[in-house]
Amino acid sequence: MFPRNPHAGHSRSIAENRSWQRPSRRLLVGGSSVLFGLNARVIERQTGLRTLNLGTHAALGAPYILAQARNLAQSGDTILLVFEYELYVSNARDDVWLDYLVARAPDHFHRLSLIEQWDVFMLTPGKRLKIGLKNRFNPGSYPDHITGAGVYYSDYIDSWGDQIHHPQSAAPAAFEPLPTLLGRGLPEHPASFPAIESFCRWAQEHHIRVLATYPNVLDQPVLHTPLAKKTAARVADFYAKIGVPVVGEYTDSLVPADQFFDTVYHLDDEAALARTQRLVEKLRPYLK
Numbered sequence: 001m002f003p004r005n006p007h008a009g010h011s012r013s014i015a016e017n018r019s020w021q022r023p024s025r026r027l028l029v030g031g032s033s034v035l036f037g038l039n040a041r042v043i044e045r046q047t048g049l050r051t052l053n054l055g056t057h058a059a060l061g062a063p064y065i066l067a068q069a070r071n072l073a074q075s076g077d078t079i080l081l082v083f084e085y086e087l088y089v090s091n092a093r094d095d096v097w098l099d100y101l102v103a104r105a106p107d108h109f110h111r112l113s114l115i116e117q118w119d120v121f122m123l124t125p126g127k128r129l130k131i132g133l134k135n136r137f138n139p140g141s142y143p144d145h146i147t148g149a150g151v152y153y154s155d156y157i158d159s160w161g162d163q164i165h166h167p168q169s170a171a172p173a174a175f176e177p178l179p180t181l182l183g184r185g186l187p188e189h190p191a192s193f194p195a196i197e198s199f200c201r202w203a204q205e206h207h208i209r210v211l212a213t214y215p216n217v218l219d220q221p222v223l224h225t226p227l228a229k230k231t232a233a234r235v236a237d238f239y240a241k242i243g244v245p246v247v248g249e250y251t252d253s254l255v256p257a258d259q260f261f262d263t264v265y266h267l268d269d270e271a272a273l274a275r276t277q278r279l280v281e282k283l284r285p286y287l288k
């Protein structure tokens with residue numbers, strides 16, 4: 001998965017050679033465990049390599065998240081995949097995905113095939129279409145920020161793409177510590193494995209290096225069972241088969257409950273800084 005030496009051979013096109021003149025970047029790709037749990041600014045300052053946090057809502061699914069990474073990545077970049085365990089089994093065609101795609105991601109919609117666009121049209125409820133049309137012709141009828149949204153709007157995303165202003169002091173009084181698929185196991189054929197493999201082949205062809213690691217998750221006894229260890233090993237084996245190095249062990253990402261903000265995947269900002277610093281030490285051998 002290493003980019004080829006830009007000086008090796010003479011068959012590369014001028015455009016391809018020029019791509020090596022652009023500064024290489026590190027892109028953190030995954031769901032909101034990346035957004036809330038890793039800090040691109042810290043990685044950039046510790047390594048001297050431009051780093052961007054592309055973490056987003058995991059409910060949008062692996063295909064959408066990978067499509068956004070593909071749209072932004074350039075030759076010479078390194079992508080760190082940090083997928084929540086649920087992302088390995090869900091291709092996200094639910095109401096959250098539909099609403100986001102129609103309201104917030106028209107560019108992505110237009111990149112879909114005609115058949116996929118037709119599926120989106122057929123799956124979108126008539127009520128939602130009416131709301132969208134009303135807002136299109138009268139955008140002032142809907143506020144940009146929803147009252148009570150807390151940290152969940154773009155004002156709290158900095159120039160590195162990191163979530164900010166989510167201190168432990170502002171965390172909800174309690175949240176339900178739902179078990180993740182790490183402790184429950186993956187199905188025999190995880191739905192997102194083919195999409196991830198296809199993305200990694202594309203990255204290799206475009207001289208983009210891909211690494212993977214485990215998502216931050218609330219530590220619970222069930223995550224130390226033989227089943228949890230088997231789940232983590234299946235993830236590592238999958239990446240090994242497609243030539244993607246896995247950074248660290250799954251136990252590196254198990255974090256105590258008092259360091260979480262509002263879900264089992266969302267660290268508070270201080271814990272995110274500490275976790276990122278630990279990850280940087282694991283990343284260093286791969287960034288040389």
